[in-house]
Amino acid sequence: MKVEYINPFVASTRSVFATMLGCELTRGTPFSKEDRHPQHEVSGIIGLSGKARGTVVLSLERSVALAATAVLLGEHPKDINADVVDTVGELTNMIAGGAKAKLEELEMTVSLPSVITGKSHTVDFPSQAVGIGIPFESEWGALLVEVGLVEQQTEVPVAVVAAVS
Amino acid sequence: MKVEYINPFVASTRSVFATMLGCELTRGTPFSKEDRHPQHEVSGIIGLSGKARGTVVLSLERSVALAATAVLLGEHPKDINADVVDTVGELTNMIAGGAKAKLEELEMTVSLPSVITGKSHTVDFPSQAVGIGIPFESEWGALLVEVGLVEQQTEVPVAVVAAVS
Known part of the structure; x- marks a missing residue:
């Protein structure tokens, strides 16, 4: 993945x-997402498609997800409920939407977000997409943004190629 | 979500x-995905965007993910590794691609799949998208397909509305 595709997601x-x-x-030090490692407890995921196809993951410590819900919705949930899901989904949507606007040459549109909850869940991209992880710290705790983007001309459905070769 | 949008995903x-x-x-009995409930151990997720925005989740029991990898790649992994991730990602991609072709009036494109692993992880859609779950049984074990699709004219970013009202 091109390095110049990362900065719009950071910004x-x-x-x-x-x-x-x-x-x-x-911001912490970005890393290449080659090893499988667990995410924070709540992860928003959204797809991008256009001249590149990709995925953005916003993974939040529980404390960050709850604090963000308190600020955005004025609710103070003790547990991860539908309000937290909406908050994390909408933050993911806004981050992807903002980055997409800065990458207008890729003419991408965003899908609907979904929100994963579960201690030590892992989010992996297929081997065709080398993802980049960007860790952040906040006053509420840690978060991680992961981006995997594949330009359409380089797209190869790995499993299909393996199946027919 | 319109019922006629479900059959293409089942087929x-x-x-x-x-x-x-x-x-x-x-196929088992489809259900409205209103309650938060854990998925099977491995879930492929892919986004759809166009005249509707949506998400497709293919959630597989571990035994199904491993057996599918054996058939598709000729590998016999004992654990969930990169081959299993590629297999589940590609199956998710093919299911979304096949349904998209049958829903051509929505002019949707698919994003890159990502694959979630973790016992008792949960996948939720934002409250704007009422998802439908479609359970299936196979000789290898159980699987579940979940679809959430929102037509663009009805799309309302819930958290933003709540934040400004």
């Missing part, structure tokens, strides 16, 4: 957290 | 399992 994540939640983020 | 799931895996599926 969009910072901007969404700052403007929607009043929460400043400190 | 596509059956067709992909029959033609790619030689595995006949028995």
